[in-house]
Amino acid sequence: MLKSTVPPATGAARAPRRARFRFMPRSPAFWFLFPAVAALAIIGIYPLLLALYNSFHRYKLADLAGGTPFVGLDNYTATLADPSFWGALGRTVLFLCMTLPIEIALGLFAALMLHRTALPWLRVAARVGLVIPMATTYAVVGLIGRLIFNRQFGVVNYLLSFFGIPPLDWLADPTLAVISVMIMDIWQWTPFCALILLAGLAMVPKEAEEAARLETPKWSKILWHLQRPYLLPGLTAILILRSADMLKMFDAVFTMTRGGPGTATEFISIYIQRVAFRLFDQGMASAQAILLLILTIMLSRLYIRFVYREAV
Amino acid sequence: MSTSTDTSTSALPLSLRARRARNARRRATLWHAIGLLIVFLSSVFPFYWMVTTSLKSQADALAVPPVWFFTPTIAHYTDALFEHDVAQSLLNSLIVASSATFLSILLGTPAAYALARFEFRGKEDLWFWFISNRMVSPVVLAVPFFLIATKLDLVDTHIVLILLYLTFSLPIVVWICTDQFRNIPVELDEAARLDGASPWRVFWRINLPLAMPGIVVSAIFAFIFSWNDLLYALVLTRTDAITSPVAATSYMSGYELPWGEIMATGTLIVLPMVVFALAVSGRLVQGLTMGAVK
Numbered sequence: 368m369l370k371s372t373v374p375p376a377t378g379a380a381r382a383p384r385r386a387r388f389r390f391m392p393r394s395p396a397f398w399f400l401f402p403a404v405a406a407l408a409i410i411g412i413y414p415l416l417l418a419l420y421n422s423f424h425r426y427k428l429a430d431l432a433g434g435t436p437f438v439g440l441d442n443y444t445a446t447l448a449d450p451s452f453w454g455a456l457g458r459t460v461l462f463l464c465m466t467l468p469i470e471i472a473l474g475l476f477a478a479l480m481l482h483r484t485a486l487p488w489l490r491v492a493a494r495v496g497l498v499i500p501m502a503t504t505y506a507v508v509g510l511i512g513r514l515i516f517n518r519q520f521g522v523v524n525y526l527l528s529f530f531g532i533p534p535l536d537w538l539a540d541p542t543l544a545v546i547s548v549m550i551m552d553i554w555q556w557t558p559f560c561a562l563i564l565l566a567g568l569a570m571v572p573k574e575a576e577e578a579a580r581l582e583t584p585k586w587s588k589i590l591w592h593l594q595r596p597y598l599l600p601g602l603t604a605i606l607i608l609r610s611a612d613m614l615k616m617f618d619a620v621f622t623m624t625r626g627g628p629g630t631a632t633e634f635i636s637i638y639i640q641r642v643a644f645r646l647f648d649q650g651m652a653s654a655q656a657i658l659l660l661i662l663t664i665m666l667s668r669l670y671i672r673f674v675y676r677e678a679v
Numbered sequence: 680m681s682t683s684t685d686t687s688t689s690a691l692p693l694s695l696r697a698r699r700a701r702n703a704r705r706r707a708t709l710w711h712a713i714g715l716l717i718v719f720l721s722s723v724f725p726f727y728w729m730v731t732t733s734l735k736s737q738a739d740a741l742a743v744p745p746v747w748f749f750t751p752t753i754a755h756y757t758d759a760l761f762e763h764d765v766a767q768s769l770l771n772s773l774i775v776a777s778s779a780t781f782l783s784i785l786l787g788t789p790a791a792y793a794l795a796r797f798e799f800r801g802k803e804d805l806w807f808w809f810i811s812n813r814m815v816s817p818v819v820l821a822v823p824f825f826l827i828a829t830k831l832d833l834v835d836t837h838i839v840l841i842l843l844y845l846t847f848s849l850p851i852v853v854w855i856c857t858d859q860f861r862n863i864p865v866e867l868d869e870a871a872r873l874d875g876a877s878p879w880r881v882f883w884r885i886n887l888p889l890a891m892p893g894i895v896v897s898a899i900f901a902f903i904f905s906w907n908d909l910l911y912a913l914v915l916t917r918t919d920a921i922t923s924p925v926a927a928t929s930y931m932s933g934y935e936l937p938w939g940e941i942m943a944t945g946t947l948i949v950l951p952m953v954v955f956a957l958a959v960s961g962r963l964v965q966g967l968t969m970g971a972v973k
Contacts, residue, residue, distance in 0.1 A: 395878035399793035403786040403849060404805070411812055411846050414823035421823065480714040489715040494960070496722035501963060502956035503726065506909040506924040507945040511725045514732060514938060520741045522728060528744075554725055561718075562964045584703070604968050611814040618909035622928050636818040636910075643822045644914060656819040663819070667811040674968075675810070 415660065422654035428647035435650070442654035452655060454630060455638035458545075462634065463613045466549050466556075471605060473553065474560025475598075479586065481561070482568040497558035505555075509622030512551040513538065523547075541631035544624050548632050551619060556609065563601040570597045600674065607670040614663060635659060726949070733942035740938045755939035756947070765944050768926035772948075775837050775922060776905035779844035783901050786845075787852030788894060792882050794853065795860035796868065806857075810969055812850040817910045820846060825914055835917040843911045848901035854969045855900065855962075859893025860886060899955050900966040906952060923948045 422442050424435045446452050477497065481490055503511075515522045516537035524534040537547045571594055579589045617636040620626065626633035626641065633641070639659065643652035732740050734751040760766045794806060824843060825834075833839040863886055871881045887894075909924040916925060927944045930937060956963065 394797070394799065396793045396797035396799050399789040399797070399878075399882070400805070403790035403853065406782075406786050406845060407809070407812065407849055410842050411815075411820070414820050414827060417827065418819070418823040421826070476714070477718045480711065480718055483711055485708055486712055486715060489712055489719070493715045493718040493722070495957065496719040498956050498960045498963065499726045499953055500722055501967075502903070502949065502952045504907045504909075504924055504945075504948050504952060506907075506927055507729070507949050508725075510927060510941055510945050511729050514942065515725060515728060520743050520745065522745050525744050551725075554721070558722060559964075559967060563968065566964055608968060611816075615816040615818075617818065618907075618924070621909065621913075636816055639818045639822070640910070640914075643818075643825070649822065649826060652822045656816075656822050659816055660819050663814045663816060664811065667807075667814040670814070671807050671810065675807075 415657075418653040418656050418660075421650055422657050424650050426648070426650035426653070428649055438650070442650045443658070446651060446654050446658065451630065451633075451638065455633050455635045458630075458632070459613055459616070459634045462545070462549065462552075462616075463610060466552050466613075467606070467609055469549075470553055470557045470560050470609070471564075471602070473557045474605075475564055477557065477561035478564035478568055479590070481565050497561055500555045501558050503555065505618035506622045508551050508555050509619040509624075512547060512619070512623040516547045538624055539628055541628055544628055544631050548620055548623060551623065552616075555619070556612075560605050560609075563605055564598055567598040567601040568594055604670070604674045607666055607674065611663060611666045611670075614659060614666075726953075729942045729949075730946050733939055733946045735939060737937070737939055740942075755937075755943040758937075759940040759943045759947070763926070763930070763940060763944070765923065765926050765947065768921050768923045769947060771837065771916075771920055772906055772922040772924075775840045775844065775920075776902050778837070778841045779848050779905045780898050780901040782841065783845055783848040783852045784894060784898055787849050787897070788856050788887065788890070789882065791853045791856030792860050792886055794857045796865070809850045809853050812846055813969055815846070817908070821911055821914045824911075828915055834915055835920045837920050839915050840908075840912060840920065840922070843915070844905040844908065847904050851900050851904065851966060851969070852894075852897040855897035855966060856890060856893050858965075859890045859897075863889050896959050896962050896966070899959050903952055903955055906948075 421435075423437060423439060425433070425438045425441070426435045477493070481493060483490075500508075516524075518524065518534055518536045518539070521537070523537065524532075527535070535543055537543045575593060576589070579593045583589065613634070615636055616634055617640065620632055620634060620637055621640075624632045626637045630638075636659075639652055639655045642648050642655060731749075733755055734753070735746065735749050736752055736754075739746045739749045760769075794802065820843065824839070828834045828839045867885055867889075868881050871885055872878075876884070906922075907924070908922070909928070912920075912922040912925045913928070916922065921929075923944070927941065927948060930941045930944070959966065
């Protein structure tokens, strides 16, 4: 990823390069950038190289007596043949496909509500309210989930009882556990979608919007014909960033269900964490981490391509 | 809205139409108010429930049906802080998050300045590399970092967490500050250079003070992200350096869960973050999308 951006630090390599690159150790840009780039290279790239190296070796922390022999692509073929890896990845993708449309729809609803100019006080309250889920520590989101979805005293079952629904054991049933994790994710991330879409709505020229409102009272028509193009860049950002976030999703799920019951909520990051730190198979976990990294790099390329097109 | 339409009840087509329009507007306002209220209540409710549970006695917290009005107690806070040693973990979180924030400002602002001001080959690639770091799943780095930390005997220290938190706090400082430096007129730099100031001096004496608002915002983001981490701290700390999110999950091992204490710990962790997030609420989206959406 770095390509030619980091100039050589050694004096020997300096001289011949000076002729070819405008970015030289002598230039101030180098000294401004060097500390940050060096720090990120050491903490961000070196561990990845180590993971790559370990992924080609047998490396079981519980059984190091046999050393860590080179095993070629064994860890990768084992991972790709492992139904629990595909299960975790499949659950993650399914979770994304079910959760994201709801977050976008609810976010759009909230954004449209906040975009209207009337009721300033209520609008400020809702705007402030939206910040709270985003600021809540992910691990605590999971703890709140455990509290409100509790079978006996949880407030969710209490509220459902008004509709005649008997108490559900949310976190013990595989399907319900996924739904309750979904609900907490929707709670936390809908505001993010809402604020991005709200920023898009604010880009619509005021005159055009006023003219459209005189033309038609239907908000759906205005949304589709006038506001839609302004929402698209934000929507692309949401799609890619949320996809990357789902691959990272760990904290809230870990504190809420620990991946259970069974493997019902064992998403990809939880699964890799279990292989590395519960089964102590570093070689296998490294191979899985590298595969996950490849997915992530593809996503970030997409982000740069479609969202950052004009940013730099 | 004119008051004349209120008094005239005659069925004249014109006033009828005016009244219909007024009614329609009132209905729209009503729906708007209900919509905003739903947005507000659904965002705040789980948070509200956490805070109130932390203030309830254990009997009230486990009551069926839930109690809405109760005599508040702060017993769970003192228990959590001093008996469960959440105080130490909060201190650890504070040390780790503020060190990571300080380091990322120290390293990140010059880099951001260079990205905003200088032209050089590979600039775009460098910029994209910084961005890509935001997307990397923590578990990808946690696996090799655990081995490195074990080898260097850094497990359960503040240093290892500070270093790991740089992987996301440094990029966020770079993105936000690059944007900030770009907004400072380049003429100021040129004038100072003509007066004989060195590039470093131009950065330090002119640009840094002017970029302060952006730097503060980026520092708050770096702090929030570092404070909120669970995975790295879970993997790399044991007893001495555990951060508050890890302390909050450690209640989960018992049979009868002390819900009041758990929620008190949660409140202590989240409340400062809510204050910080509200302080930068205007730029939350910019921070979370790495400046792509403003």
